[in-house]
Amino acid sequence: MAAQILDGKALAREIREGVREDVARFQAETEVQPGLAVVLVGDDPASRIYVSNKERACQAAGIYSEEHKLPASTTQSDLLDLIGRLNRDPRIHGILVQLPLPDAIDEGAVLDAIDPAKDVDGFHPVNVARLVLNQEGLRPCTPAGILELIERAGTPLRGAEAVVVGRSNIVGKPVAMMLLHRHATVTLCHSRTRDLAEVCRRADVLVAAVGRSEMIRGDWIKPGATVIDVGINRQADGSLRGDVAFDEAVQVAGAITPVPGGVGPMTIAMLLVNTLTAAHRQVGAPAAPAGG
Protein backbone atom coordinates (compact mmCIF):
# COMPACT_ATOMS: atom_id res chain seq x y z
CA MET A 1 0.00 0.00 0.00
CA ALA A 2 1.35 3.43 -0.90
CA ALA A 3 2.23 5.89 1.84
CA GLN A 4 0.13 8.72 3.18
CA ILE A 5 1.36 11.93 1.52
CA LEU A 6 2.02 14.61 4.14
CA ASP A 7 0.68 17.76 2.49
CA GLY A 8 2.90 20.53 3.88
CA LYS A 9 1.32 23.10 1.65
CA ALA A 10 -2.15 22.46 3.08
CA LEU A 11 -0.92 22.29 6.69
CA ALA A 12 1.07 25.50 6.18
CA ARG A 13 -2.06 27.20 4.84
CA GLU A 14 -3.98 26.19 7.99
CA ILE A 15 -1.22 27.48 10.25
CA ARG A 16 -0.95 30.76 8.34
CA GLU A 17 -4.70 31.25 8.62
CA GLY A 18 -4.42 30.74 12.40
CA VAL A 19 -1.57 33.27 12.50
CA ARG A 20 -3.70 35.74 10.54
CA GLU A 21 -6.46 35.51 13.16
CA ASP A 22 -3.99 35.78 16.05
CA VAL A 23 -2.27 38.77 14.45
CA ALA A 24 -5.63 40.56 14.12
CA ARG A 25 -6.46 39.87 17.79
CA PHE A 26 -2.97 40.91 18.93
CA GLN A 27 -3.19 44.13 16.95
CA ALA A 28 -6.66 44.92 18.32
CA GLU A 29 -5.43 44.42 21.89
CA THR A 30 -2.06 46.16 21.65
CA GLU A 31 -2.32 48.51 18.66
CA VAL A 32 0.96 47.01 17.50
CA GLN A 33 1.38 45.32 14.13
CA PRO A 34 3.99 42.52 14.23
CA GLY A 35 6.90 43.33 11.91
CA LEU A 36 9.55 41.24 10.16
CA ALA A 37 12.74 42.44 8.48
CA VAL A 38 14.40 40.14 5.96
CA VAL A 39 17.99 40.89 5.00
CA LEU A 40 19.36 39.52 1.76
CA VAL A 41 23.01 40.07 0.87
CA GLY A 42 23.97 39.35 -2.72
CA ASP A 43 21.88 38.01 -5.51
CA ASP A 44 21.48 34.26 -4.96
CA PRO A 45 18.44 33.41 -7.17
CA ALA A 46 17.20 30.64 -4.83
CA SER A 47 17.31 33.00 -1.84
CA ARG A 48 15.35 35.57 -3.82
CA ILE A 49 12.50 33.08 -4.30
CA TYR A 50 12.31 32.30 -0.56
CA VAL A 51 12.44 35.99 0.30
CA SER A 52 9.54 36.84 -2.00
CA ASN A 53 7.55 33.82 -0.67
CA LYS A 54 8.12 35.13 2.87
CA GLU A 55 7.05 38.63 1.87
CA ARG A 56 3.78 37.39 0.33
CA ALA A 57 3.01 35.18 3.34
CA CYS A 58 3.56 38.14 5.70
CA GLN A 59 1.20 40.34 3.73
CA ALA A 60 -1.52 37.68 3.75
CA ALA A 61 -1.14 37.23 7.53
CA GLY A 62 -1.25 40.97 8.29
CA ILE A 63 2.40 41.10 9.36
CA TYR A 64 4.37 44.20 8.37
CA SER A 65 7.44 43.18 6.40
CA GLU A 66 10.40 44.97 4.94
CA GLU A 67 13.11 43.63 2.72
CA HIS A 68 16.70 44.88 2.85
CA LYS A 69 18.50 43.90 -0.34
CA LEU A 70 22.21 44.63 -0.10
CA PRO A 71 24.81 44.13 -2.83
CA ALA A 72 27.22 41.18 -2.61
CA SER A 73 30.01 43.71 -2.02
CA THR A 74 28.45 44.84 1.31
CA THR A 75 31.01 44.93 4.13
CA GLN A 76 30.55 43.14 7.42
CA SER A 77 30.51 46.44 9.29
CA ASP A 78 27.73 47.85 7.06
CA LEU A 79 25.70 44.70 7.69
CA LEU A 80 26.31 44.92 11.44
CA ASP A 81 25.18 48.57 11.36
CA LEU A 82 21.93 47.58 9.66
CA ILE A 83 21.32 44.82 12.22
CA GLY A 84 21.95 47.33 15.02
CA ARG A 85 19.32 49.65 13.55
CA LEU A 86 16.81 46.80 13.17
CA ASN A 87 17.50 45.68 16.77
CA ARG A 88 16.52 49.18 17.96
CA ASP A 89 13.55 49.65 15.57
CA PRO A 90 10.28 49.24 17.54
CA ARG A 91 8.31 48.35 14.35
CA ILE A 92 10.51 45.30 13.84
CA HIS A 93 9.93 42.23 16.05
CA GLY A 94 11.68 39.65 13.88
CA ILE A 95 14.96 39.78 11.95
CA LEU A 96 15.98 37.15 9.42
CA VAL A 97 19.34 37.29 7.64
CA GLN A 98 19.16 34.98 4.66
CA LEU A 99 21.99 32.40 4.60
CA PRO A 100 24.48 31.68 3.17
CA LEU A 101 26.26 35.05 3.33
CA PRO A 102 29.06 36.02 0.93
CA ASP A 103 32.45 34.50 1.91
CA ALA A 104 33.91 37.84 3.00
CA ILE A 105 31.35 38.10 5.83
CA ASP A 106 31.69 36.15 9.08
CA GLU A 107 28.34 34.43 9.53
CA GLY A 108 28.87 33.83 13.25
CA ALA A 109 29.56 37.51 13.91
CA VAL A 110 26.36 38.47 12.08
CA LEU A 111 24.16 35.95 13.91
CA ASP A 112 25.70 37.04 17.27
CA ALA A 113 24.66 40.63 16.53
CA ILE A 114 20.93 39.89 16.19
CA ASP A 115 18.91 40.60 19.34
CA PRO A 116 17.96 37.07 20.56
CA ALA A 117 14.41 38.34 21.22
CA LYS A 118 14.11 39.20 17.48
CA ASP A 119 15.93 36.11 16.21
CA VAL A 120 13.00 34.46 14.39
CA ASP A 121 15.36 31.94 12.71
CA GLY A 122 16.49 30.68 16.13
CA PHE A 123 20.14 30.78 15.01
CA HIS A 124 21.58 33.08 17.73
CA PRO A 125 23.75 31.17 20.26
CA VAL A 126 21.35 32.12 23.07
CA ASN A 127 18.43 30.48 21.23
CA VAL A 128 20.58 27.48 20.31
CA ALA A 129 21.40 27.04 24.00
CA ARG A 130 17.73 27.39 24.95
CA LEU A 131 16.87 24.65 22.46
CA VAL A 132 19.54 22.32 23.85
CA LEU A 133 18.40 23.05 27.42
CA ASN A 134 14.74 22.59 26.37
CA GLN A 135 13.94 26.09 27.65
CA GLU A 136 11.46 28.50 26.08
CA GLY A 137 13.00 30.36 23.13
CA LEU A 138 12.64 30.90 19.39
CA ARG A 139 13.03 27.59 17.53
CA PRO A 140 14.50 27.28 13.99
CA CYS A 141 11.69 27.34 11.44
CA THR A 142 12.48 24.29 9.31
CA PRO A 143 12.92 21.92 12.29
CA ALA A 144 9.78 23.33 13.92
CA GLY A 145 7.86 22.71 10.68
CA ILE A 146 9.21 19.16 10.50
CA LEU A 147 7.94 18.42 14.02
CA GLU A 148 4.49 19.74 13.05
CA LEU A 149 4.42 17.43 10.02
CA ILE A 150 5.43 14.39 12.11
CA GLU A 151 2.74 15.22 14.64
CA ARG A 152 0.17 15.58 11.85
CA ALA A 153 1.18 12.14 10.55
CA GLY A 154 0.25 10.77 13.96
CA THR A 155 3.68 9.18 14.33
CA PRO A 156 4.51 8.44 17.96
CA LEU A 157 8.00 9.69 18.90
CA ARG A 158 8.39 8.40 22.44
CA GLY A 159 10.87 5.50 22.23
CA ALA A 160 10.87 5.58 18.41
CA GLU A 161 14.06 5.21 16.36
CA ALA A 162 14.66 8.55 14.62
CA VAL A 163 17.44 8.88 12.06
CA VAL A 164 18.48 12.33 10.80
CA VAL A 165 20.78 12.51 7.77
CA GLY A 166 22.70 15.81 7.72
CA ARG A 167 24.16 17.73 10.68
CA SER A 168 23.89 21.38 9.65
CA ASN A 169 23.23 24.07 12.25
CA ILE A 170 20.04 25.13 10.48
CA VAL A 171 18.35 21.73 10.01
CA GLY A 172 20.07 18.50 11.09
CA LYS A 173 21.35 19.42 14.56
CA PRO A 174 18.29 21.32 15.76
CA VAL A 175 15.79 18.76 14.44
CA ALA A 176 17.79 15.98 16.15
CA MET A 177 17.57 17.90 19.44
CA MET A 178 13.83 18.45 19.06
CA LEU A 179 13.27 14.74 18.37
CA LEU A 180 15.38 13.90 21.43
CA HIS A 181 13.19 16.16 23.57
CA ARG A 182 10.15 14.20 22.30
CA HIS A 183 11.92 11.07 23.66
CA ALA A 184 12.92 9.52 20.34
CA THR A 185 16.19 7.55 20.19
CA VAL A 186 18.10 9.77 17.78
CA THR A 187 20.91 8.88 15.39
CA LEU A 188 22.52 11.88 13.64
CA CYS A 189 24.28 10.92 10.39
CA HIS A 190 26.68 12.81 8.12
CA SER A 191 29.20 12.31 5.35
CA ARG A 192 31.49 10.13 7.50
CA THR A 193 28.72 7.79 8.67
CA ARG A 194 29.46 4.15 7.82
CA ASP A 195 26.73 1.92 6.33
CA LEU A 196 24.29 4.82 5.97
CA ALA A 197 21.68 2.66 4.21
CA GLU A 198 21.77 0.16 7.10
CA VAL A 199 21.36 2.95 9.68
CA CYS A 200 18.42 4.41 7.75
CA ARG A 201 16.69 1.02 7.65
CA ARG A 202 16.33 1.16 11.46
CA ALA A 203 14.37 4.40 11.31
CA ASP A 204 10.74 4.67 12.36
CA VAL A 205 11.19 8.35 11.50
CA LEU A 206 13.70 9.34 8.82
CA VAL A 207 14.64 12.98 8.21
CA ALA A 208 16.75 13.66 5.12
CA ALA A 209 18.58 17.03 5.06
CA VAL A 210 21.57 16.37 2.86
CA GLY A 211 21.21 18.40 -0.31
CA ARG A 212 21.84 15.43 -2.65
CA SER A 213 19.16 14.70 -5.17
CA GLU A 214 17.35 11.38 -4.49
CA MET A 215 20.25 9.93 -2.50
CA ILE A 216 17.93 8.00 -0.17
CA ARG A 217 16.52 5.00 -2.02
CA GLY A 218 13.35 3.01 -1.41
CA ASP A 219 15.25 0.02 -0.04
CA TRP A 220 16.82 2.23 2.70
CA ILE A 221 13.39 2.71 4.24
CA LYS A 222 11.76 0.57 6.89
CA PRO A 223 8.25 -0.46 5.83
CA GLY A 224 5.72 1.92 7.40
CA ALA A 225 8.29 4.57 8.38
CA THR A 226 7.55 8.30 8.39
CA VAL A 227 9.89 9.99 5.89
CA ILE A 228 10.55 13.75 5.97
CA ASP A 229 12.39 15.08 2.92
CA VAL A 230 14.01 18.47 3.55
CA GLY A 231 16.11 18.53 0.40
CA ILE A 232 15.56 21.25 -2.20
CA ASN A 233 17.66 20.28 -5.21
CA ARG A 234 17.11 22.31 -8.35
CA GLN A 235 17.34 20.23 -11.54
CA ALA A 236 18.75 21.40 -14.86
CA ASP A 237 15.18 21.73 -16.19
CA GLY A 238 14.27 24.04 -13.27
CA SER A 239 12.18 21.48 -11.38
CA LEU A 240 12.85 20.52 -7.74
CA ARG A 241 13.89 17.14 -6.34
CA GLY A 242 14.18 16.06 -2.76
CA ASP A 243 16.92 14.06 -1.06
CA VAL A 244 14.65 10.99 -1.18
CA ALA A 245 13.78 8.97 -4.31
CA PHE A 246 10.08 9.70 -3.86
CA ASP A 247 8.65 7.20 -6.38
CA GLU A 248 10.49 4.34 -4.67
CA ALA A 249 10.01 5.53 -1.10
CA VAL A 250 6.27 6.11 -1.43
CA GLN A 251 5.85 2.35 -2.03
CA VAL A 252 7.51 1.47 1.30
CA ALA A 253 6.93 4.33 3.73
CA GLY A 254 3.89 4.80 5.95
CA ALA A 255 3.92 8.57 5.41
CA ILE A 256 6.13 10.82 3.31
CA THR A 257 6.52 14.51 2.45
CA PRO A 258 6.65 15.55 -1.23
CA VAL A 259 9.11 18.06 -2.73
CA PRO A 260 7.89 20.66 -3.45
CA GLY A 261 4.88 21.03 -1.16
CA GLY A 262 6.29 19.39 1.97
CA VAL A 263 8.78 20.96 4.36
CA GLY A 264 9.39 24.18 2.38
CA PRO A 265 5.95 25.77 2.90
CA MET A 266 6.08 24.76 6.59
CA THR A 267 9.33 26.71 7.04
CA ILE A 268 7.57 29.87 5.96
CA ALA A 269 4.51 29.18 8.13
CA MET A 270 6.73 28.70 11.18
CA LEU A 271 8.54 31.96 10.41
CA LEU A 272 5.20 33.76 10.72
CA VAL A 273 4.45 31.92 13.98
CA ASN A 274 7.85 32.95 15.35
CA THR A 275 7.37 36.58 14.29
CA LEU A 276 4.04 36.74 16.14
CA THR A 277 5.54 34.98 19.19
CA ALA A 278 8.46 37.43 19.19
CA ALA A 279 6.07 40.40 18.96
CA HIS A 280 4.03 39.05 21.89
CA ARG A 281 7.10 38.65 24.05
CA GLN A 282 8.46 42.09 23.14
CA VAL A 283 5.19 43.92 23.66
CA GLY A 284 4.26 41.88 26.72
CA ALA A 285 0.66 41.32 25.62
CA PRO A 286 -1.62 39.39 28.01
CA ALA A 287 -2.54 36.34 25.89
CA ALA A 288 0.04 34.09 24.21
CA PRO A 289 -0.61 33.08 20.58
CA ALA A 290 -1.49 29.48 19.73
CA GLY A 291 1.68 27.52 19.10
CA GLY A 292 3.79 30.30 20.62
Ligand SMILES: NC(=O)C1=CN([C@@H]2O[C@H](COP(=O)(O)OP(=O)(O)OC[C@H]3O[C@@H](n4cnc5c(N)ncnc54)[C@H](OP(=O)(O)O)[C@@H]3O)[C@@H](O)[C@H]2O)C=CC1
Ligand atom coordinates in the same frame (compact mmCIF):
# COMPACT_ATOMS: atom_id res chain seq x y z
N1 LIG B 1 12.72 23.01 2.91
C1 LIG B 1 13.35 23.92 3.62
O1 LIG B 1 12.72 24.75 4.23
C2 LIG B 1 14.83 23.91 3.68
C3 LIG B 1 15.52 23.11 2.82
N2 LIG B 1 16.87 23.03 2.87
C4 LIG B 1 17.52 22.07 1.97
O2 LIG B 1 17.92 20.94 2.74
C5 LIG B 1 19.13 20.41 2.27
C6 LIG B 1 20.16 20.43 3.39
O3 LIG B 1 20.38 21.75 3.77
P1 LIG B 1 21.47 22.14 4.90
O4 LIG B 1 21.17 21.41 6.14
O5 LIG B 1 21.55 23.61 4.90
O6 LIG B 1 22.77 21.52 4.18
P2 LIG B 1 24.33 21.58 4.43
O7 LIG B 1 24.95 21.51 3.10
O8 LIG B 1 24.69 22.64 5.40
O9 LIG B 1 24.58 20.18 5.17
C7 LIG B 1 24.46 18.95 4.50
C8 LIG B 1 24.71 17.81 5.46
O10 LIG B 1 24.58 16.59 4.74
C9 LIG B 1 25.72 15.79 4.98
N3 LIG B 1 26.05 14.99 3.80
C10 LIG B 1 26.49 15.43 2.60
N4 LIG B 1 26.70 14.40 1.77
C11 LIG B 1 26.41 13.28 2.46
C12 LIG B 1 26.44 11.90 2.16
N5 LIG B 1 26.82 11.45 0.95
N6 LIG B 1 26.09 11.03 3.12
C13 LIG B 1 25.70 11.47 4.34
N7 LIG B 1 25.63 12.75 4.68
C14 LIG B 1 25.99 13.65 3.75
C15 LIG B 1 26.84 16.74 5.33
O11 LIG B 1 27.80 16.04 6.10
P3 LIG B 1 29.13 16.74 6.72
O12 LIG B 1 28.65 17.55 7.88
O13 LIG B 1 29.96 15.58 7.13
O14 LIG B 1 29.70 17.56 5.61
C16 LIG B 1 26.10 17.82 6.09
O15 LIG B 1 26.01 17.49 7.47
C17 LIG B 1 19.49 21.26 1.05
O16 LIG B 1 18.95 20.63 -0.10
C18 LIG B 1 18.77 22.56 1.31
O17 LIG B 1 18.46 23.26 0.14
C19 LIG B 1 17.58 23.73 3.81
C20 LIG B 1 16.94 24.57 4.68
C21 LIG B 1 15.51 24.75 4.67
Ligand SMILES: Nc1nc(=O)c2c([nH]1)NC[C@@H]1CN(c3ccc(C(=O)N[C@@H](CCC(=O)O)C(=O)O)cc3)C=[N+]21
Ligand atom coordinates in the same frame (compact mmCIF):
# COMPACT_ATOMS: atom_id res chain seq x y z
N1 LIG C 1 18.33 32.57 7.50
C1 LIG C 1 17.79 31.62 6.75
N2 LIG C 1 16.64 31.01 7.15
C2 LIG C 1 16.07 30.05 6.40
O1 LIG C 1 15.02 29.49 6.79
C3 LIG C 1 16.69 29.68 5.15
C4 LIG C 1 17.87 30.35 4.78
N3 LIG C 1 18.40 31.30 5.59
N4 LIG C 1 18.49 30.02 3.62
C5 LIG C 1 17.92 29.08 2.69
C6 LIG C 1 17.05 28.03 3.37
C7 LIG C 1 16.09 27.37 2.44
N5 LIG C 1 14.77 27.76 2.90
C8 LIG C 1 13.57 27.49 2.25
C9 LIG C 1 12.41 28.16 2.55
C10 LIG C 1 11.25 27.94 1.83
C11 LIG C 1 11.21 27.03 0.81
C12 LIG C 1 9.95 26.84 0.04
O2 LIG C 1 9.05 27.65 0.08
N6 LIG C 1 9.81 25.76 -0.76
C13 LIG C 1 8.63 25.49 -1.53
C14 LIG C 1 8.71 25.99 -2.96
C15 LIG C 1 10.12 26.21 -3.46
C16 LIG C 1 10.24 26.62 -4.92
O3 LIG C 1 9.31 26.42 -5.71
O4 LIG C 1 11.35 27.11 -5.25
C17 LIG C 1 8.38 23.98 -1.51
O5 LIG C 1 9.29 23.23 -1.14
O6 LIG C 1 7.27 23.59 -1.84
C18 LIG C 1 12.35 26.33 0.52
C19 LIG C 1 13.52 26.54 1.25
C20 LIG C 1 14.89 28.56 3.98
N7 LIG C 1 16.16 28.72 4.32
Ligand SMILES: [Mg+2]
Ligand atom coordinates in the same frame (compact mmCIF):
# COMPACT_ATOMS: atom_id res chain seq x y z
MG1 LIG D 1 14.58 28.70 8.95
